[in-house]
Amino acid sequence: MTEIHTIYVLDTNILLHEPFAFLSFQEHDVVIPMTVLEELDSIKDRNKDVSRDARVAIRALEDLLTDASPEQVxxxxKLPNTNESQVEPGHISIFNDFALDQVVGGLSKNENDNRIIGTALHLQQNHRDKKVVLVTKDINMRLKGKGAGLKFVEDYRTDQLVDDIKFLTKGYHKFDGDFWQQVSDCESETTGRYTKHLIDKSLIPSAFMxxxxxxxxxxFAGKIVGMTDDKAEVLDLGHERLMGRNAWGIHPKNIYQGMAMDALLDPEIDLCILTGPAGCGKTLLALASALELVVERGIYDKIIVTRSTPEIAESIGFLPGTEEEKMAPWLAAITDSLEVLHKQDESMSGSMNYIMEKANIQFKSVNFMRGRSLQNAVVILDECQNLTAAQLKTIITRCGEGTKLICSGNLAQIDSNYLTALTSGLTYIVERFKNYEGSATVNLNGVVRSSLARFAEENL
Structure with missing residues (x-):
């Protein structure tokens, strides 16, 4: 059955979320209402991170339409062909929604959202042979569109790799009962203190590195370190050895922290992704492991700590002091963890100041990471559930030779207006990097902060 030709009407927040989104609709047509261009124009000069995305979107549209006549626009x-299997690419056009005599559906013309909805309604009435879809990340706008008579309204899902957050990779596979009772065919090889097992891949059909x-x-506790079409090579870590890991005086409180600490302390792992609820130990484990790798083992030269919060872009400039002093209010989680690590010392504040200098701990804003090249450092990116996939890509590509990146976040605590657990950059990189041999993901299942925090996480 031939798929019906579709016209996609894009809202402003789609181009702010992904400036090149208009290239993602393959053989279908894309319509940009004039109101969207007006909104991009008003946003591009603001002192916010989102203004950069507005400028990128405007430049991308200008590059595509620069040689077209007004009639052609x-x-x-015709959109560029971005897919080899694509027979015929679609088209992009600008629609003058200001020329509409009235907004169909009884909505006021005074609001920008209503004019964009009006564009979709107008196209729906005049192109009955085509499917007209309004694409917006604004939930209320989707409801208004439905109420005004739009048949199709959608979220932008091109950046979604999973349909339900429960299908997101946890980074581990838990066998029911005893592991060895389920293994019928196994070849083992011991080299020094390490033992590797070659087991049938059918035991773990969706296995990844x-x-x-x-x-x-x-x-039993092990880690997949190699794969063929029908076999998986498993490094035997040993449950007791995993629980005996130590980083800066910190020991795992459960097997999930044991797995996380194993990945954090492994210099062969360039990217560690820690997910889990508040109070599961993500920040504490990341900081303790970073101090162990920098100060005790001397593998890296410094620790760079950064964190994404929606307020930083707006408020950091108004706070007094240097960049690090401006960042201090948002990085209190790091200093709290440092206090925990040194609370037994005779002079806790003296120890903290000494360690911050010894480990060369630097607090940086994500706004100033673009353009940098980070060498021989442990980079801790906290609260990265509030970043988009594009923003995370910007940070990951800053990491140079000998740099270890630790990304942590809680998908249940997203502060961004335009992100959900499914569209968060954290979800995106968990799925994208699961087959990369230099990365490891661990979902820290269980709150260890306190019984109060555990009860709140489970019952509120």
Whole structure:
């Protein structure tokens, strides 16, 4: 059955979320209402991170339409062919929604959202042979569109790699009962203190590199370090050895922290992704492991700590002091963790100041990471559930030779107006990097902060 030709009407927030989004609709047509261009124009000069995305979107549209005549822009300019299997690319056009005599559906013309909805309604009435879809990340606008008579309204889902957050990779596979009772065919090889097992891949059909294997009985713990079409090579870590890991005086409180600490302390792992609820130990484990790798083992030269919060872009300039002093209010989680690590010392504040200088701990804003090249450092990116996939790509590509990046976040605590657990950059990189041999993901299942925090996480 031939798919019906579709016209996609894009809201402003789609181009702010992904400036090149208009290239993602393959053989279908894309319509940009004039109001969207007006909104991009008003946003591009603001002192916010979002203004950069507005400027990128405007430049991208200008590059595509620069040689087109006004008549061609209104009629539709052919989109570039971005897919080899694509037979015929669609077209992009600018629609003058200000020329509409009235907004169909009884909505006021005084609001920008209503004019964009009006564009989609007008196209729906005049192109009955085509499917007209309004694409917006604004939930209320989707509701208004439906109420005004639009048949199709959608979120932008091109950046979604999973349909439900429960399908997101946890970074480990837990066997029911005893692991060895389920293994019928196994070849083992011991080299020094390490033992590797070659097991049938059918036991773990969706296995990926650096995925941890544990069992319900607590008798086995391993990590996949190699794969063929039908076999998986598993490094036997040992449950007790995993629980015996130590970083800056910190020991794992459960097997999930044990797996996380194993990945954090492994210099072969360039990217560690820690997910989990508030109070599961993400920040504390990341900082303790970073101090161990920099101060005790001397593998890296410094620790760079950065964190994304929606307020930083707006408020950091108004705070007094240097960049690090401006960042201090948002990085209190790091200093809290440092206090925990040194609370037994005779002079806690003296120890903290000494360690911050010894480990060369630097607090940086994500706004100033663009353009940098980070060498021989441990980079801790906290609260990265509030970043988009594009923003995370910008930071990850800053990491140079000998740099280890630790990304942590809680998908249940997203502060961005335009992100959900499914569209968060954290979800995106968990899925994108699961088959990369230099990365490891661990979902820290369980709150260890306090019984109060655990009860709140489970019941509120």
């Amino acid at each position: 209104l009629a539709g300019v 650096n995925e941890y294997l544990i069992d319900e009985e607590g008798s």
